[in-house]
Amino acid sequence: MTIKPIAISLAVLALSACATKPKIEPVQERPVVEAPPQIFEDTKPTPAPVVQLPPVDQGPVFDPNAPVPGSIADFAYQVGGEPRIYFGYDRYDLTNEAREALRRQAQWLQAYGQVNAIIEGNADERGTREYNLALGARRADTVKAFLVSQGVSPSRLTTVSYGKERPIDGASNEAGWARNRNGHTNITTGTIG
């Protein structure tokens, strides 16, 4: 829907140009300079009158990579990648980046109201098993609470903690641990395609 605002602003510019007449400044005395006369050639065409057109309808987006709308792949596509948001070490609060990602998830989940999801909370390996189960549960609950605050019905979201039992990266380094501290929105039912 980008055509409409541009069309309006062009029209406004054209109108304002007509409405205000420029003041005529008095001619200033200038020293006479002997110079060969310059030949000016006016190459600019006179501007066509701006006509406001009715807005065009949104057509289909020709994106060869776009998955079937409403599918699990579409969810990942629309939220900008794998639907996981990441946490700091031993933290279960949301970063700004995580909030932004969850807003996109919530938009999609609201567009496809029949979809249900399990929010999986995960922890990195640098904690003991039971503590990490609690930590993963907190992460999953934080994600769910944020999605609910964005209008997703809580009855559509189940939470589960995997603690450190389901790492997605086997590396024992900062990058691996950071990837494994996540909340994963795992779509379970109601998808298309």
Add this chain to the structure above:
Amino acid sequence: MKRFILLFCVVFLTALCVVSSAQAQLEIDITKGNIDPTPIAVPSFLGTDTEMRELGQDIAKVIRADLERSGLFKSLDPASFLETQTNIDYQPTFADWRVIKAEALASGRVVRETDTKIRVEFRLWDIFAGNQLAGLRFSATQDNWRRTAHKAADAIYKALTGEEGYFDSRIVFIDEKGPKTDRKKRLAIMDQDGHAPQYLLAGSDLVVTPRFSPSAQKITFMSYENVIPQVYLLDIETGRRELLGNFPGMTFAPRFSPDGNTLIMSMMSKSNSDLYAMDLRTRSTSRLTNDPSIDVSGSFSPDGRKIVFNSDRGGSPQLYTMNANGTNKKRISFGKGRYSAPVWSPRGDKIAYVKSLDGKFTIGVMNPDGSGERQLTESYMDEGPTWSPNGRVIIFSRETKGRNGSNSIWSVDLTGQNLRKVNTPGKSSDPAWSPLLP
């Protein structure tokens, strides 16, 4: 689960060995670290026929291995023995055993009682004092002969250290298969020495934190077989399994009370993990903590009066104690680092825990008031301590670093000595030691 077959144990008294009150002059002090192992001779047990003689060899091997693994004994090479006893009811020639520097001698025999039953008898001798320290007779079905060997090893351990043994016991654990990012984790059980491993559940491929009931007949664990992971109870005799309670949130970190009537566990409710006690007879639950922090990993003191648990209520994971009804909460860990997974010793005198500091995880022990902290192990990831029935040995999971990292089970003495890998069929974690078997 037909392995629990009645096993009779009677004190073996004959005219020759009236020893019930004999004072052991040979006494091993197991409270000191790094002691010299006591040299002990365990000849093959005598047998009344070829089959019993073979069994006698196997029984002696199991006894030697038990004693050696404890780190307190050195089993002497049978090739060095000068005397070959032909009847264990006669005194051994002490001088012959002194020559090879044996301090104790355990000699026994296996007698066939019926087609399926055997009788195992043995006597333990103090070589320097020249007297008998123990004489015992066990009756068992033949396929249960290993338990007679473990019971004999327990009797030897007790006679020489003054402490109960721990060899006739089992370990429940998690068998792990597959790469780190796709692990299958199944509930399994084996004898304390790694013998006879077997799976306990079919179809569950993510099970964690199993624990024994004090009767050694039941196991509680957490399983992901339903969408919401929950705590289950399994009777290993009957194979009967049940979901404990019907809670909307995850239940986890279960442990039995010392009398077996109560289960303590953590439950997620309204984004909060708190400790609850469930009465296993009435199935009623009572809430023990009510704090917005993570409260997890409750473990009863052996008298059932106190609970140690893990909480981040102070800003980082630390250890706390409270009364069994939830009153009088008190932080006990104050050292540098993050503490978790506390387990009260069956003797009551120590609490084992995991501490993480500077990128390492260690198993440590402290007194129940938090004093006397001591680290026993250290690696990239040591966790999940569990106590031997006598509170002298701790076994735990050790995970190695990296993409090919894997779990194995290790044991260490309370003194921090005698670190060794526990024999398991494959990759394994989350061990829990049973009480001594009846």
